[in-house]
Amino acid sequence: MSEFTPLPEQIVERLAAVSTATIASQLLSRGLRDQFVAGAGPVVPGLRMVGAAWTARTIPSREDLDGLWPGTRPTPGLSLFDVIESTPEGAVLVIDGRGEHRTATGGDILVERLRIRGARGLVTDAGIRDRAAVSAVQLPCYSAGATANVSRAYLRVVEQDVPIGCGSVAVFPSDALVGDDDGVIVIPRALAEEVTRDAFEQERLEEYIGAKVRAGTPLQGLYPPSAGLRAEYEAVRT
DSSP, X not given: OOOOOOOOHHHHHHHTTSOHHHHXXXXXXXXXXXXXXXXXXXXXXXXXXXXXXXXXXXXEOOTTTBTOSTTOOBOSSOXXXXXXXXXXXXXXXXXXXXXXXXXXXXXXXXXXXXXHTTOOEEEESSBBSOHHHHHHHXXXXXXXXXXXXXXXXXXXXXXXXXXXXXXXXXXXXXXXXXXXXXXXXXXXXXXXXXXXXXXXXHHHHHHHHHHHHHTTOOSTTTTTTOHHHHHHHHHHOO
16 A cells, blocks of 8 residues: 555645546646546535545456355455545545446445545446435545445445556546536646646636626637736736
8 A cells, every 4th residue: 555645634625626627638738638536426516625545456256256146145355445544634535336326336435434434535437326315415526427336236345555547537636626517627736836826827817807707808819818817917006
């Protein structure tokens, strides 16, 4: 296992103030064209999520190992419960659900336990159970949708705290994750500080541009901002 490293609070505070769209623009300017987790939408719109990744990898389940035959029990091994109990404070649990929207990799009891442990969210490209009850927990959760099926019907957890794929994005332990109403974006940890700085400044500039648009200024030279507009902004910003 790697050593989990939570995000510094200053980075958390600043990332909480910027959109995933702004972060995507900053990542694209650095050559990272698609860090947005495909197919993982918010269970509760309006909740923002920022944290460092704690990961879990799954493989397809198998009837003789996962207690799917009548009268059998799952063979010993890593379980989703073990992953929940290992998730550190300040982490976002990211589960490689193999895109299996037919089955869940979480429900209200597991999400409640994550909240109590101090986790900052759950992201999975599989489904989630007990959607209404999960919403009541008020922990940011992102999933491929709702389902009543249990995880072991389709998936077996085999590793945690390892590099995974989730929604066609590579997620490494302690990467920075940001979630909003659009979904979840992954920032490589080595780029987290500079992307946060530049995304925060981009948001401030776009607020200035937005005010000009609302005042009736045409877009030409405004968006994208011209050198003159940038100079004007620099002269008035604090």
